[in-house]
Amino acid sequence: MLTKRPRGTNDFLPEDTAKWQYLENMLRGICRQFGYAELRTPIFEETALFLRGVGDTTDIVQKEMYTFEDAGGRSLTLRPENTASAVRAYVENKLFAGQQPVRLFYMGPMFRYERPQAGRFRQFHQFGVECFGAASPAADAEVIALAWEFYRRLGLQGLEMNLNSVGCPNCRPAYRQALQDFLRPHLAELCPTCQERFEKNPLRILDCKNPQCQQFLQGAPTTLDALCDDCREHFAAVQDYLQAAAIPYRLNTKLVRGLDYYTNTAFEILLSDIGAQSAVCGGGRYNGLVEELGGKPAPGVGFALGMERVFSALNAQEIELPAAPGIDVFVAVLDKQAQTQAFQLACELRSQGLAVGYDTLERSLKAQLKYADSQKVAYVLLVGGDELTRGSVALRDMQSSEQIELPLPEVGAVLTARLLK
Numbered sequence: 001m002l003t004k005r006p007r008g009t010n011d012f013l014p015e016d017t018a019k020w021q022y023l024e025n026m027l028r029g030i031c032r033q034f035g036y037a038e039l040r041t042p043i044f045e046e047t048a049l050f051l052r053g054v055g056d057t058t059d060i061v062q063k064e065m066y067t068f069e070d071a072g073g074r075s076l077t078l079r080p081e082n083t084a085s086a087v088r089a090y091v092e093n094k095l096f097a098g099q100q101p102v103r104l105f106y107m108g109p110m111f112r113y114e115r116p117q118a119g120r121f122r123q124f125h126q127f128g129v130e131c132f133g134a135a136s137p138a139a140d141a142e143v144i145a146l147a148w149e150f151y152r153r154l155g156l157q158g159l160e161m162n163l164n165s166v167g168c169p170n171c172r173p174a175y176r177q178a179l180q181d182f183l184r185p186h187l188a189e190l191c192p193t194c195q196e197r198f199e200k201n202p203l204r205i206l207d208c209k210n211p212q213c214q215q216f217l218q219g220a221p222t223t224l225d226a227l228c229d230d231c232r233e234h235f236a237a238v239q240d241y242l243q244a245a246a247i248p249y250r251l252n253t254k255l256v257r258g259l260d261y262y263t264n265t266a267f268e269i270l271l272s273d274i275g276a277q278s279a280v281c282g283g284g285r286y287n288g289l290v291e292e293l294g295g296k297p298a299p300g301v302g303f304a305l306g307m308e309r310v311f312s313a314l315n316a317q318e319i320e321l322p323a324a325p326g327i328d329v330f331v332a333v334l335d336k337q338a339q340t341q342a343f344q345l346a347c348e349l350r351s352q353g354l355a356v357g358y359d360t361l362e363r364s365l366k367a368q369l370k371y372a373d374s375q376k377v378a379y380v381l382l383v384g385g386d387e388l389t390r391g392s393v394a395l396r397d398m399q400s401s402e403q404i405e406l407p408l409p410e411v412g413a414v415l416t417a418r419l420l421k
């Protein structure tokens with residue numbers, strides 16, 4: 001029986017993983033520059049974490065979770081995102097008791113039961129950061145700047161940073177009320193999802209994709225109109241920082257996160273090149289989440305970006321990532337008697353730090369050289385024949401075809417010196 005990979009998942013082959021590693025290393029480098037350190041949490045968590053941490057009125061919890069019962073009868077869920085786990089880890093490991101803020105990043109697979117299509121998978125990969133313990137607008141600007149630096153460094157064009165503020169528990173209730181009052185006359189005409197949201201999660205109606213709902217929203221009050229003084233000041237300062245960092249943005253009053261624990265800044269980076277799934281990054285501040293998950297109240301701000309969508313964008317804009325470095329030298333075997341010594345030499349050179357190719361197919365010399373050439377190797381060592389009897393090997397420079405004889409003990413040093421040039 002031939003089994004196929006599950007719908008909505010991908011195999012990443014070596015030519016793909018080389019690119020993944022390149023991006024991951026770039027992200028690690030940026031995080032180091034910004035002072036963010038890696039957090040690794042379990043791929044599955046207790047289901048209750050996501051019910052509370054993502055929210056039971058969200059699409060994720062309502063229809064996208066991979067939930068199962070383990071043999072011990074526990075309800076577990078494959079993580080659909082990493083923020084809830086990061087908050088859990090912050091509380092469980094008492095990171096709140098150490099130096100603040102705590103700056104963390106993560107990357108890895110996430111799982112959502114969605115309809116697979118371009119840019120939308122059931123197993124996909126996110127990179128994200130969370131900054132805990134800093135309530136200041138500089139922290140919001142810092143995480144936004146970190147995300148922006150990644151896209152800037154990749155050279156992607158046409159990115160649009162959308163920015164909004166959703167207020168706080170002081171000013172939101174009045175806004176919520178005002179929005180409900182505004183929409184109430186049209187309640188019966190809203191889409192079924194928005195009718196459901198009307199009581200539980202009315203802010204989410206603002207970002208409904210249904211054109212009719214959008215029509216009824218024309219002239220609706222915005223969260224920005226309703227911000228309290230603190231929130232207004234916070235949002236103004238975030239914008240000052242973004243301007244100072246030359247990060248372009250546009251205000252988008254329809255950009256919301258509906259849940260109570262989201263506060264102040266919400267942002268999303270869009271890229272129209274990659275079709276309908278145009279959000280490449282989403283984030284914001286969540287000052288209520290740590291408490292929601294059982295910790296002492298602590299502010300937090302972060303974002304998550306979808307790696308597959310970054311690759312789609314790179315492809316669409318024909319941006320090539322550098323290829324993975326190849327091998328430094330290929331050890332070719334001249335005759336059967338030389339096999340063991342050639343193998344030994346290859347191991348020896350690897351332990352000296354070189355990347356060494358070696359033929360495990362016992363092919364003819366001609367075939368070995370053809371292979372070495374196909375790998376664009378700069379040097380080949382020819383092991384065997386009279387040279388080996390004299391305790392040496394031939395080193396061939398593949399570009400100039402120049403060949404010199406080297407005593408075995410000198411090979412490593414000579415090659416290392418040449419490769420460094």
Ligand code: ATP
Pocket residue numbers: 081112114119120121122124125126277278279280281282283304305306307308309
């Ligand atoms: P969307 O509106 O596209 O469903 P979302 O609001 O569910 O996005 P978030 O939960 O904020 O997305 O996740 C952050 C990022 O992760 C998104 O901006 C997107 O780039 C990526 N992402 C989300 N879901 C998927 C998926 N199923 N496949 C691939 N990437 C995804």
Ligand code: MG
Pocket residue numbers: 059
């Ligand atoms: Mg989604």
